[in-house]
Amino acid sequence: MERNIVLVKHVHVSAYKIPTQTFEADGTLDWDHTILVYVEISGGGKTGIGYSYASYATAILIKEMLSERITGMNVFDIPSIGYQMIHAIRNQGRDGISSMAISAIDTALWDLKAKLLDISLVKLLGSLKEKVAVYGSGGFTNYSDQQLEDQVKLWQSFGMNKIKIKIGRNAIEDESRILKLQKYYGGKTEIFVDANGAYLKKEALYYSKRFAELGVVWFEEPVSSDDIDSLKYITEKVPPPINITAGEYGYNLFYFNRMLKERAVDILQIDASRCGGFSEMIKAINLAETYNIPVSTHCAPSLHLHVACATNIIHMEYFFDHYKIEKELFDGAITPVNGYLKPDYSRPGIGLELKKKDAEKFLYR
Numbered sequence: 464m465e466r467n468i469v470l471v472k473h474v475h476v477s478a479y480k481i482p483t484q485t486f487e488a489d490g491t492l493d494w495d496h497t498i499l500v501y502v503e504i505s506g507g508g509k510t511g512i513g514y515s516y517a518s519y520a521t522a523i524l525i526k527e528m529l530s531e532r533i534t535g536m537n538v539f540d541i542p543s544i545g546y547q548m549i550h551a552i553r554n555q556g557r558d559g560i561s562s563m564a565i566s567a568i569d570t571a572l573w574d575l576k577a578k579l580l581d582i583s584l585v586k587l588l589g590s591l592k593e594k595v596a597v598y599g600s601g602g603f604t605n606y607s608d609q610q611l612e613d614q615v616k617l618w619q620s621f622g623m624n625k626i627k628i629k630i631g632r633n634a635i636e637d638e639s640r641i642l643k644l645q646k647y648y649g650g651k652t653e654i655f656v657d658a659n660g661a662y663l664k665k666e667a668l669y670y671s672k673r674f675a676e677l678g679v680v681w682f683e684e685p686v687s688s689d690d691i692d693s694l695k696y697i698t699e700k701v702p703p704p705i706n707i708t709a710g711e712y713g714y715n716l717f718y719f720n721r722m723l724k725e726r727a728v729d730i731l732q733i734d735a736s737r738c739g740g741f742s743e744m745i746k747a748i749n750l751a752e753t754y755n756i757p758v759s760t761h762c763a764p765s766l767h768l769h770v771a772c773a774t775n776i777i778h779m780e781y782f783f784d785h786y787k788i789e790k791e792l793f794d795g796a797i798t799p800v801n802g803y804l805k806p807d808y809s810r811p812g813i814g815l816e817l818k819k820k821d822a823e824k825f826l827y828r
């Protein structure tokens with residue numbers, strides 16, 4: 464092969480519908496399955512993989528609008544492929560499934576590029592740190608006390624001392640669940656809560672004061688993150704030690720810039736499986752640095768690990784549903800030790816391989 468020219472030979476997309484362990488709910492939504500939109504891109508005798516947790520429509524969009532368009536382009540020119548995809552989806556709108564489709568492809572391209580060079584993605588990008596802190600995330604609003612306790616024990620077995628629960632259905636129950644977490648941990652944990660936009664701004668401000676007294680340090684999406692003005696209002700007024708956080712619905716750099724510029728959050732969340740892949744994520748992390756606003760990754764821990772170690776993100780979300788999927792369906796998925804994840808440098812790319820035989824029963828259509 465000519466040096467630094469490897470053409471995209473084939474783009475293959477599939478989707479897997481995977482039931483959650485039990486029925487799950489947060490402050491504004493409930494669900495019983497997760498769909499993994501999985502992309503393989505081949506070129507130069509190697510195959511890169513990427514994915515998003517998204518609707519099946521994302522897989523259709525990849526098939527119908529992106530696969531052919533990027534076939535034949537140079538794998539090493541990821542920015543060029545990225546702009547080609549952004550132009551391709553122009554009339555559909557950049558946000559939502561369009562961006563999730565681009566994300567799955569972009570992450571597969573980075574995986575392929577690193578594999579062609581036979582190095583791990585973190586080494587291709589350049590390391591900043593060799594491991595990254597993770598926080599255990601789940602604590603669904605419909606969980607019984609026993610389910611909550613069992614999940615806390617799982618996080619404790621990974622040495623995690625930061626945990627996040629969902630809130631927003633019933634304020635009295637929320638407080639008692641926070642107190643239970645303090646009890647399970649003997650008061651020695653950092654508690655994060657996520658309302659998924661369940662509150663109005665005055666309610667959210669009132670609860671944040673209560674949560675601060677209970678030792679909560681992270682209050683995610685107290686109001687809808689679409690409402691930047693209310694988010695900013697709460698961020699300005701919330702008492703320490705609470706940080707207001709949001710960003711999981713950021714689908715492009717313009718969104719992150721607006722949130723940062725308005726200083727609507729204390730900590731920005733970014734999700735590479737939604738925002739446009741590693742390419743857009745790295746731009747957003749750099750942008751956040753110019754505002755001195757820390758970044759934490761949202762969901763899909765195995766996908767984010769290498770980029771997290773190559774950048775100054777403060778920690779990663781270790782989301783229960785995705786932990787289960789990645790552990791059960793991917794070779795190379797890493798579990799935390801003493802509250803940290805560390806990439807396996809001996810595996811090229813992002814170090815993951817789908818266990819196709821195990822995944823087959825979940826194949827969607």
Ligand SMILES: [Mg+2]
Pocket residue numbers: 657659683684711
């Ligand atoms: Mg959230």
